[in-house]
Structures are given as C-alpha cells and as structure tokens.
Amino acid sequence: MxxxxxxxxxxxxxxxxxxxxxxxxxxxxxxxxxxxxxxxxxxxxxxxxxxxxxxxxxxxxxxxxxxxxxxxxxxxxxxxxxxxxxxxxxxxxxxxxxxxxxxxxxxxxxxxxxxxxxxxxxxxxxxxxxxxxxxxxxxxxxxxxxxxxxxxxxxxxxxxxxxxxxxxxxxxxxxxxxxTGEAERIAVDWTAKGGGGETSLESHLQSQRAAVKMLHDRIILLVQYVTDVLAGQEPIDHGTLRSLSALIASLPASENPAFRTEFETEYEDVQLTALLSTLTKSANTLNDFVDKHAVLTSGGRDERGGGSGGPRRRGMSGRGGPMGGSEAWERFH
The missing domain is CATH 3.40.140.10 (Cytidine Deaminase, domain 2)
Known part of the structure; x- marks a missing residue:
C-alpha cells in the first residue's frame, strides 16, 4: 500500500x-x-x-x-x-x-x-x-x-x-x-451580550448558579457513595476514602477557635463598613439641612442692616419686606 x-x-x-x-x-x-x-x-x-x-x-x-x-x-x-x-x-x-x-x-x-x-x-x-x-x-x-x-x-x-x-x-x-483569564471572561461576556441580549449581571449570576449546582451535585454524589459503602452496597475504595477524609480535614470547622476568630473579624469589618456608610449619609443629610436652615433664617434681616441695623438680603425681608420667611422657604424648595 x-x-x-x-x-x-x-x-x-x-x-x-x-x-x-x-x-x-x-x-x-x-x-x-x-x-x-x-x-x-x-x-x-x-x-x-x-x-x-x-x-x-x-x-x-x-x-x-x-x-x-x-x-x-x-x-x-x-x-x-x-x-x-x-x-x-x-x-x-x-x-x-x-x-x-x-x-x-x-x-x-x-x-x-x-x-x-x-x-x-x-x-x-x-x-x-x-x-x-x-x-x-x-x-x-x-x-x-x-x-x-x-x-x-x-x-x-x-x-x-x-x-x-x-x-x-x-x-x-x-x-x-x-x-480563560479575567480579561477574556469580560470579552466573552460582552460578545455573548451582543449576540444573546443578556447583561453581564445575568451572565455572571448564571455562571455562579451553574458552579453552585455542580458543587451541590458532587457533594450529593459523595454522600451517596459513603452511605452505600456503609450499607455494604458498594465496594470499599480506600484511595477514594482517604481523599475524602483529607478533603474533610482541610475544611475549616465551625468549632475551631482560629476559624471563629477569623470569621468574627471579617463579620465585624463588614458591619463597621456598613455603619460608616450610614454615618456618612446621615452627616451629608444633616449638612444639607443646616445649609437650608441658614438660608431660611437669613430672611429676617434687612438689606441695609442686621436685626435693627445689620445687612439684609434682597427678596429675603421679614414680614414687611418683599418676601417673607415662608415665601423664601417655598422659593428655595
């Protein structure tokens, strides 16, 4: 040939x-x-x-x-x-x-x-x-x-x-x-978004859901295998059992003091960050309120003098001026 x-x-x-x-x-x-x-x-x-x-x-x-x-x-x-x-x-x-x-x-x-x-x-x-x-x-x-x-x-x-x-x-x-690398995943995500109309958030959530589902299915498979071995329905594979034991031993136990300390530290950091964010928003709101109050109270002064003789802004006079305090508040808002 x-x-x-x-x-x-x-x-x-x-x-x-x-x-x-x-x-x-x-x-x-x-x-x-x-x-x-x-x-x-x-x-x-x-x-x-x-x-x-x-x-x-x-x-x-x-x-x-x-x-x-x-x-x-x-x-x-x-x-x-x-x-x-x-x-x-x-x-x-x-x-x-x-x-x-x-x-x-x-x-x-x-x-x-x-x-x-x-x-x-x-x-x-x-x-x-x-x-x-x-x-x-x-x-x-x-x-x-x-x-x-x-x-x-x-x-x-x-x-x-x-x-x-x-x-x-x-x-x-x-x-x-x-x-795939991180940059490639972003590029592929944009490509898929242009062809299928999905947003990056939807694609990300679908990927996370698929990964969690795969992990859950594999855990169920391992649990079923151990159950069958204990019931005598499956032969004992010592290599698989050793790998499973090593995997369990590598997981952080909830009663481990080191794990609890690290977990509590992370939890406190997250709570502190949330608290600081809330305080920042509250301070910003209070600052806006103080500015509005200062503008409103300045309406009781005369243009030529404050109180009896102080400066007064035009259009912000008191009861006898061209614009009262309530009118100034409405105009401001």
Whole structure:
C-alpha cells in the first residue's frame, strides 16, 4: 500500500500525553475567519489557514492567540512564507511572550494535504500543533472538560511512525481544556451580550448558579457513595476514602477557635463598613439641612442692616419686606 493512502492519524488508543489549554480568543478568531471566508467565496467549505500563538513549557502548552495566513497564488498547497514572517514579527512586537506553536485549518479530519502543510511549518517550530475546526460535527475529544467536549475542535500533535522500515509524519489526537483569564471572561461576556441580549449581571449570576449546582451535585454524589459503602452496597475504595477524609480535614470547622476568630473579624469589618456608610449619609443629610436652615433664617434681616441695623438680603425681608420667611422657604424648595 502506498504511504499516501495510509491514514495520517494514529488510533485513539495512542495518547499524546500533552497538556493543552485552549483560550477563547483563538476559538473566536477561527470561527470568525471561517464565517468570513464562507461569505467571501460563497462556499460552505472554504479553505481556511492560520497560525497559532501561545506559550510552551515542556509538555504544557497554551494556545492564546491566532492570526490568518495566506497561500501562494500559483500553488494552493504552499504557504506564503513572506506574509507569515511579517505577521509573526508584528505580533511578536506586541506580544513578546507568545511564540508560534502551531497552525489551524477547517476539515473533517487530517489528510495527506495537512501533512504537506505540517512539513512547511517545521522550519518555524520543531513540533507544530494542528488545531482543526469541524463545524459539521461536534467534538468528541477525549477530555474531561465539559466545555471542550461541546466545541467542534480537535487538536493534534505531530509524531513519526515507522512502517516497513520507512518513516512518515502522522498526527496523534491530543486532549485539551478551555482556559480563560479575567480579561477574556469580560470579552466573552460582552460578545455573548451582543449576540444573546443578556447583561453581564445575568451572565455572571448564571455562571455562579451553574458552579453552585455542580458543587451541590458532587457533594450529593459523595454522600451517596459513603452511605452505600456503609450499607455494604458498594465496594470499599480506600484511595477514594482517604481523599475524602483529607478533603474533610482541610475544611475549616465551625468549632475551631482560629476559624471563629477569623470569621468574627471579617463579620465585624463588614458591619463597621456598613455603619460608616450610614454615618456618612446621615452627616451629608444633616449638612444639607443646616445649609437650608441658614438660608431660611437669613430672611429676617434687612438689606441695609442686621436685626435693627445689620445687612439684609434682597427678596429675603421679614414680614414687611418683599418676601417673607415662608415665601423664601417655598422659593428655595
């Protein structure tokens, strides 16, 4: 069999062992790139090619950003290296910590054509990763992250296969997780607000509710497991019980004096802050009342003298002036 006819992805039983974290920004960039190409080419499956930027520390890789790439006009299977180098250097000036770590495209699965692109990118990275967007089918990536399972993305790590005393480049599917920072969560929240009409408060409360619900479900699961073990309905797993015991021991007990002291200190600080806020508002209200009282009482003085001879403001005379005290109060308000 010709090596070009062999599958370029190793079986799922082969694991890469790569710790890969995917950030929301490249996900949005790739999706926007595909949508724009569909409109420009009037095609449901346009060719999309781009570079991935991120950081790598040993076997831990983070995909943080991305940018689009071009191909040669004379050969659609050849990367425009001049354009790639210019764009990479421009991003390097703005994000000096990010390196080229791979490339992305849109396809149902890797093919021999992707191997050709991979070999072109090895000049810039020894093991460039491949991220494929599969819009026609949901992702079945073998990862424990719920968000990643719902995304139509698959990540692949290149490797070398020896078959019939010949070596060839192939891909291994790598599991990944979606990781977000504070700034990214704000950006994604604004994006979701523009598309779905939800406010940031609603999105935040929904996220908090989902997190509390997940915690509650897991606590119920642990309680049910311990109950079944005590009833003899489940086998005893000493490793799980030790982990559960360590988790309980790490929780602050209500009868712990150190916990009670810290809790009371925090509670008193909150109450003191609330009291200071109330006092500030009361002082502001009293100050406004004093100013109004001073304006009102000044209406009993004559313009030429106070009392019998003091100064009196125009329009603020007493009973015989053009404006009495009650009239001054009404005009003030």
């Amino acid at each position: 010709d090596t070009d006819d062999l599958p370029v992805v190793l079986p799922s039983s082969t694991t890469s062992g790569l710790s890969l974290a995917l950030h929301p920004l490249p996900i949005l960039n790739i999706s926007e790139h595909l949508t724009r190409r569909k409109l420009q080419t009037d095609s449901n499956s346009p060719f999309v090619l781009g570079a991935l930027l991120g950081t790598q520390n040993g076997r831990e890789v983070e995909i943080v950003n991305s940018f689009e790439l071009a191909v040669e006009e004379s050969d659609a299977d050849k990367v425009d290296h001049g354009f790639f180098i210019i764009r990479r250097d421009q991003y390097k000036q703005v994000f000096p910590s990010l390196e080229f770590i791979g490339w992305y495209t849109v396809a149902p699965q890797p093919t021999a054509r992707h191997i050709k692109f991979h070999e072109q990118f090895t000049a810039y990275s020894s093991t460039p990763l491949l991220l494929i967007l599969q819009p026609s089918s949901p992702s079945t990536a073998s990862t424990s992250d719920v968000t990643a399972q719902a995304l139509p993305f698959k990540a692949y790590e290149p490797t070398t296969e020896i078959r019939d005393r010949k070596t060839r480049s192939v891909f291994i599917e790598a599991s990944y997780s979606v990781e």
